[in-house]
Structure formats: C-alpha cells, structure tokens
Amino acid sequence: MRYLSTRGDATPRKFCDILLEGLAPDGGLYLPEHYPRIDAARLAALRRVHASQGYAALAFEILGLYIDDIPAADLKAICEKTYTAEVFGTREIVPLKKLEEGLVLEALSNGPTLAFKDMAMQLLGNLFEYELARRNEGKGEQLNILGATSGDTGSAAEYAMRGKRGIRVFMLSPHGRMSPFQQAQMFSLQDANIHNIAVEGVFDDCQDIVKAVSNDLAFKRQYKIGTVNSINWARLLAQVVYYFAGYFEATKSDNEKVSFTVPSGNFGNVCAGHVARQMGLPIAQLVVATNENDVLDEFFRTGVYRVRGSADTHETSSPSMDISKASNFERFVFDLLGRDGIATRALFHDALGRDGRFDLSGDTRFANAAARYGFASGKSTHADRLATIRDVHQRHGVTIDTHTADGVKVAREHLQPGVPMIVLETALPIKFAATITEALGREPERPARFIGIEDLPKRVQVLPADAARVKTLIAQECE
Numbered sequence: 066m067r068y069l070s071t072r073g074d075a076t077p078r079k080f081c082d083i084l085l086e087g088l089a090p091d092g093g094l095y096l097p098e099h100y101p102r103i104d105a106a107r108l109a110a111l112r113r114v115h116a117s118q119g120y121a122a123l124a125f126e127i128l129g130l131y132i133d134d135i136p137a138a139d140l141k142a143i144c145e146k147t148y149t150a151e152v153f154g155t156r157e158i159v160p161l162k163k164l165e166e167g168l169v170l171e172a173l174s175n176g177p178t179l180a181f182k183d184m185a186m187q188l189l190g191n192l193f194e195y196e197l198a199r200r201n202e203g204k205g206e207q208l209n210i211l212g213a214t215s216g217d218t219g220s221a222a223e224y225a226m227r228g229k230r231g232i233r234v235f236m237l238s239p240h241g242r243m244s245p246f247q248q249a250q251m252f253s254l255q256d257a258n259i260h261n262i263a264v265e266g267v268f269d270d271c272q273d274i275v276k277a278v279s280n281d282l283a284f285k286r287q288y289k290i291g292t293v294n295s296i297n298w299a300r301l302l303a304q305v306v307y308y309f310a311g312y313f314e315a316t317k318s319d320n321e322k323v324s325f326t327v328p329s330g331n332f333g334n335v336c337a338g339h340v341a342r343q344m345g346l347p348i349a350q351l352v353v354a355t356n357e358n359d360v361l362d363e364f365f366r367t368g369v370y371r372v373r374g375s376a377d378t379h380e381t382s383s384p385s386m387d388i389s390k391a392s393n394f395e396r397f398v399f400d401l402l403g404r405d406g407i408a409t410r411a412l413f414h415d416a417l418g419r420d421g422r423f424d425l426s427g428d429t430r431f432a433n434a435a436a437r438y439g440f441a442s443g444k445s446t447h448a449d450r451l452a453t454i455r456d457v458h459q460r461h462g463v464t465i466d467t468h469t470a471d472g473v474k475v476a477r478e479h480l481q482p483g484v485p486m487i488v489l490e491t492a493l494p495i496k497f498a499a500t501i502t503e504a505l506g507r508e509p510e511r512p513a514r515f516i517g518i519e520d521l522p523k524r525v526q527v528l529p530a531d532a533a534r535v536k537t538l539i540a541q542e543c544e
C-alpha cells in the first residue's frame with residue numbers, strides 16, 4: 066500500500082515513511098492510494114476472527130491491509146501488546162452498553178487516560194518504539210515529539226510514550242485552562258522523557274508555537290521533531306478497527322446495517338468511520354455531532370465550510386470539540402471531489418487562505434453526499450448536554466461525559482427503525498466533573514487509580530507564548 070497527499074503530490078510513500086510525519090510536503094494530508102475492499106466473504110472472516118480471537122486479532126487483520134512494510138509477525142505482536150485487558154480495562158476492549166431500544170454506547174474510554182484517544186495513541190507509542198529501534202540499530206537516536214493539547218491528546222500521548230526508549234515528549238498546554246483532573250493527569254507523571262510546558266496563552270498560541278518550530282526546517286531536522294496530532298494517518302487507521310468491532314457486536318449477521326453517531330471536533334474520529342464505510346462495512350448513517358462550535362454541522366446542512374476566528378470559537382462544556390476548523394476534514398473532501406488533488410488544493414489552500422470559507426452548495430457531489438457517503442449531522446448546546454446527562458442517568462443508570470452527551474442528543478434525532486445506532490463514548494465523565502456535578506448534583510465516579518492525583522507533586526514548566534523559548538528548552542534537554 067502506498068500513500069499520497071490530498072493536494073496532489075503523488076510521490077509514493079510507504080506506511081513507515083509517513084508514520085512519523087504530520088502534513089505532506091505540499092501541505093496536504095496523507096491517504097492510502099485506495100481503500101481495500103472488504104467483500105462478503107472477507108467480512109464474514111473478520112467477524113469470526115473477532116468472535117474467536119478478540120480485538121487485537123481484528124486490529125491486526127485490518128491494519129495489515131494498510132501496512133506492508135512491517136513484517137506480519139511483528140505487526141501482530143505490536144497489536145497484541147497494545148490491545149490488552151490490562152491497558153483497556155476489559156477483555157472486549159470496546160464493550161457496548163445498551164441504552165433505550167435501538168441505541169447503544171460503544172465504550173472507547175477505558176484506556177489509561179479515560180478518553181478514546183488512547184485507542185490510537187497506545188498503538189502509536191508501540192509503533193514509534195518499534196520503528197525507531199529498527200532504524201537506529203543501536204545508534205541511540207532520539208525522536209522529540211512536540212505537541213499542543215487542550216486536554217485529552219496530551220495526556221493520551223504522554224501515557225503512550227512514557228518510559229519509551231528513543232522518545233521524548235514536549236507537550237504544550239494553555240496555562241490554567243485545562244480541567245483540574247486533566248492537569249493532574251499530565252503533570253503528575255514523573256517519567257524523565259515527559260516534559261510538560263504550560264504556555265501563558267490559549268490553545269491557539271500553543272498550536273502556533275508547534276507550527277513555528279516545525280516550520281524551522283533546520284531546527285526540525287537537527288532535533289528530529291515529530292508530531293502526534295490528529296492528522297497523523299496511523300491514528301486514524303487505528304480508529305477504523307473499532308467501527309468494525311462495534312458493528313460485529315451490535316449485529317448477528319452481515320446482512321444487517323448499523324449507524325454511528327460521533328462527537329466531533331477535528332473530524333478525526335468520524336473520518337475513520339468514513340474509511341470503514343468506504344471499505345464496505347455496512348454503515349447506514351455516519352452522524353456528525355458537534356457542540357456550539359458547529360463548523361461541521363453547518364457544512365453538512367448547507368454545503369458551506371467556514372473557518373471561525375478565535376472570537377467566534379466558543380469555550381464550551383465539551384471542550385475537546387472546541388475547534389475553529391476541522392483539521393481532518395480535507396480527507397473527506399478529497400474523496401468527495403473524486404480524489405482530485407488540484408480541486409482540493411483550490412479549496413483548502415486557495416479559497417480558505419483568501420476567504421476563510423468555501424461553498425459546495427451548488428455542487429452535485431455535495432448534494433449527493435448524504436446518499437453516497439451516509440453523512441448526517443446535528444449540534445448540541447450546554448442546556449442539551451445537561452438535559453441529556455440527566456436523562457440517560459435517570460432512565461438507564463449510566464453517567465455519560467459531556468461529549469458523549471452531545472452524541473446521544475444528536476443520535477436520538479437520527480434514529481431509523483431496524484438500524485441500531487451506536488454512539489461512540491469519547492471520554493469518561495470524571496474528566497469533566499464540573500459539568501457532571503452541575504447536571505446531577507454530585508461528582509462522577511473516579512477510577513481507583515486516579516484517587517488523589519490532584520495532590521501528587523507536579524512536573525511542569527511555565528513559559529511565555531514564545532517559540533524561541535520552547536526551542537531553547539528542547540535544545541537544553543537534548544544536550
């Protein structure tokens with residue numbers, strides 16, 4: 066399998082070439098040159114593998130369709146090491162929980178940091194370690210991962226990379242803006258290869274610093290800077306697996322269809338659903354659920370994609386979806402436009418650069434998008450969130466987090482008779498305790514391993530929002 070860029074650069078690359086990379090050199094995102102087709106016989110075989118050998122074996126089968134530059138035995142070992150009951154809390158890894166008739170939750174948040182990002186990041190940690198060891202052959206080279214987080218990405222990356230040989234993590238977060246639980250999760254890590262940097266600014270300042278450092282190509286090369294943000298293809302690929310697992314768990318035969326509702330910000334998670342559907346998984350609808358930051362809902366309703374300024378980006382109670390633009394969305398549009406890299410560049414580079422928006426409302430390919438790709442959408446507000454958390458708790462005795470609540474609210478508006486609707490549970494409620502307390506009048510349950518983490522010693526350095534200061538720090542650590 067080879068990979069190409071959404072903006073037309075067709076230089077063929079292998080999986081391990083793009084594993085450590087963010088954007089393609091032409092500014093596009095990487096995609097496989099085609100989506101391997103799962104026919105009926107293959108789907109039946111995958112269902113048997115999942116039923117008899119479990120999630121890690123299913124992951125190996127699906128990843129193997131996209132990765133041909135890691136020997137099969139090694140890839141299998143990486144999957145088995147990653148998807149264990151010890152790491153993800155249950156033998157099923159992503160168990161389903163039934164709510165009312167026709168509506169189930171797929172639990173993706175029982176990993177080390179209690180958000181779905183662990184599903185991909187744990188795999189990435191093991192892939193990085195494997196690939197670095199293979200490349201270095203004892204040369205002792207280091208990869209320095211630089212990232213920005215508003216909460217969940219940073220902790221998932223740090224827990225996946227802590228103690229790994231050949232890897233250091235420098236994670237920027239907006240000083241004082243994450244929830245106390247999220248701060249404690251990251252800052253209490255004592256591993257020598259993890260560096261927390263609290264930036265005096267907002268999340269966008271952190272992202273700007275990552276961009277500035279990455280754009281300094283000499284620095285990037287000298288210090289081997291890599292990224293783990295949500296545009297990384299390997300993260301997206303890892304997420305494809307749980308769409309298959311959810312389908313097999315929710316159905317008895319391959320003649321049935323299911324729908325998924327996905328709480329969405331950067332379009333990473335739901336883009337994996339798009340890939341699964343393109344491979345032939347029988348998905349009826351892919352419902353995109355946003356919060357008040359409704360960039361994606363607006364597009365799927367109207368055909369207009371409009372990037373927001375920082376003044377129109379709302380701080381909400383589902384903060385991991387507070388985005389001004391959806392950084393993975395270009396992948397779907399590339400497919401929508403018949404994989405035309407020139408047309409994709411004209412929208413994402415030219416039109417967005419010039420006008421901050423583009424409009425596909427008059428394009429028949431957009432008009433056919435719902436039928437052809439199954440997309441639908443909806444949005445949720447703070448009041449909806451509170452009402453949904455209360456309702457699910459009262460009717461089903463289940464406490465859901467704020468992002469999952471946005472998903473359930475929107476899912477209920479898109480139910481179709483005879484088609485199970487699977488809502489992806491993207492975090493556990495303890496990560497967003499203040500809003501759960503507002504809804505239910507008490508704190509959500511806390512897994513035992515996190516009791517008292519706010520009181521542990523913290524490892525974090527506060528820096529001004531200045532890329533030069535971050536570079537100096539990285540250089541010092543690499544001496």
Ligand SMILES: *Cc1c(COP(=O)(O)O)cnc(C)c1O
Nearest residue numbers: 217330331332333334385491492
């Ligand atoms: C990251 C995140 C999301 C959004 O996922 P995208 O892949 O960016 O769409 C939703 N909920 C939670 C809890 C998250 O951490």
